[in-house]
Amino acid sequence: MTHNRRRPAIGVAIYFTLTFVLGTYFTFASVQGDYGLFQRVQINAEAKGLRAELELLDAELSALENRTRRMSDKYLDLDLLDEQARDVLGVVRANEVVLR
Numbered sequence: 001m002t003h004n005r006r007r008p009a010i011g012v013a014i015y016f017t018l019t020f021v022l023g024t025y026f027t028f029a030s031v032q033g034d035y036g037l038f039q040r041v042q043i044n045a046e047a048k049g050l051r052a053e054l055e056l057l058d059a060e061l062s063a064l065e066n067r068t069r070r071m072s073d074k075y076l077d078l079d080l081l082d083e084q085a086r087d088v089l090g091v092v093r094a095n096e097v098v099l100r
Contacts, residue, residue, distance in 0.1 A: 070077035
């Protein structure tokens, strides 16, 4: 009586080990890698902050364009001109009292 005991094939063990290692590597890369989930969350947060900064800069630009237009030759806002002359040049009228 001969017993035919089959040993597990070494090829099957290598196949499952290689499959496990590759699966683990790709799972790690998809979460932690340069294009992984954590990087995507960080990029989205940075993009949100930059969009908010862009909105602030657009509002500031609009205000500056408005002031520039109001001081232009085609459209002169006398109130703005008076404000600028008082602020920059220190101009006061003769009948005004200045408190410091």
